[in-house]
Amino acid sequence: MRDGTVRKEKEMEKSDTLKFAGREFRSRLIVGTGKYPDYRLMQQAHEASGAEIVTVAVRRVNLDRSQESLLDYIDTKRYTLLPNTAGCYTAEEAIKTSILAREVGLSDLIKLEVIGDQRTLFPDNEGLLKATKVLVKEGFVVLPYTNDDPVMAKKLEDAGAAAVMPLGAPIGSGLGIRNPYNIKIILETAKVPVIVDAGVGTASDATIAMELGCDGVLMNTGIAGAKDPVAMAEAMRHAVIAGRLAYLAGRIPKKLYATATSPIEGMIE
Amino acid sequence: MELTINGKPREVTDGATITALLEELKIHPLRVAVQLNLEVIKRERYEETTLKSGDKLEIITFMAGGSG
Numbered sequence: 001m002r003d004g005t006v007r008k009e010k011e012m013e014k015s016d017t018l019k020f021a022g023r024e025f026r027s028r029l030i031v032g033t034g035k036y037p038d039y040r041l042m043q044q045a046h047e048a049s050g051a052e053i054v055t056v057a058v059r060r061v062n063l064d065r066s067q068e069s070l071l072d073y074i075d076t077k078r079y080t081l082l083p084n085t086a087g088c089y090t091a092e093e094a095i096k097t098s099i100l101a102r103e104v105g106l107s108d109l110i111k112l113e114v115i116g117d118q119r120t121l122f123p124d125n126e127g128l129l130k131a132t133k134v135l136v137k138e139g140f141v142v143l144p145y146t147n148d149d150p151v152m153a154k155k156l157e158d159a160g161a162a163a164v165m166p167l168g169a170p171i172g173s174g175l176g177i178r179n180p181y182n183i184k185i186i187l188e189t190a191k192v193p194v195i196v197d198a199g200v201g202t203a204s205d206a207t208i209a210m211e212l213g214c215d216g217v218l219m220n221t222g223i224a225g226a227k228d229p230v231a232m233a234e235a236m237r238h239a240v241i242a243g244r245l246a247y248l249a250g251r252i253p254k255k256l257y258a259t260a261t262s263p264i265e266g267m268i269e
Numbered sequence: 270m271e272l273t274i275n276g277k278p279r280e281v282t283d284g285a286t287i288t289a290l291l292e293e294l295k296i297h298p299l300r301v302a303v304q305l306n307l308e309v310i311k312r313e314r315y316e317e318t319t320l321k322s323g324d325k326l327e328i329i330t331f332m333a334g335g336s337g
Contacts, residue, residue, distance in 0.1 A: 032335015057334025103302030
């Protein structure tokens, strides 16, 4: 039984991959670099997560004190860096940040965030769509962080986004997938991959996202903020695989009443 | 000469190129992007780009942060 499970997992890793913009990844989990107590722990958590894409912020170099570089703790031969525009509140800021990010990493990938409100960190739809259009024209592979809004997701896809990344819940909230029905509708309409970004608090949240049929899950705080980030990273790895397998396996329909598991025939009289 | 680097004034060697400046600041050139007076300078041009007093530079890198 266990052998069978492992085999299935291996097979799945080989054939069932996350694909966007001509790139292919075996892991459907994308992890962050923020909020870890230290870089060594972050590195161990990345390892345990099995993730192949790691998201990073784009900031001014700190000139005044020598500090360890994040990049000393990410093997870029092994991990694909996904720079994000976190902290940008206008399309212009996000575009400028993306262009600089491309120069740092020499990659066209960008996780586009245009934030509309400081307290909720909800996206600014107008700015997000505008920045997506400009960056797609500039040749970027744009992965926009968006609301769980099917209409917006469609607009982003039409604007050329390589994937859409609806939030499960506010960034860092750990509230899980608050509106699975909207995510389901986005999945029905989108032709590009759908990656849930933000809100995952524990393993079951990631599994729910994957069971819905999402192509991937991005999380940072859920792992970095756990009491034991390395253990949580491993839990998330399993959760994403479990959710994906369950989705592919096809769950039974929900019914109100019991259906007997044992045959009625041959009962002892 | 005085430059403005990342929003702060800073005294550096006169007539430095971007390559020399990064060396002086002990910054790995492959890990940053440089914007000079609002123009993003490609890495292959660091060597030939000479800075002058009053130039405004932004030196950008990847840092920890992930949202989600």
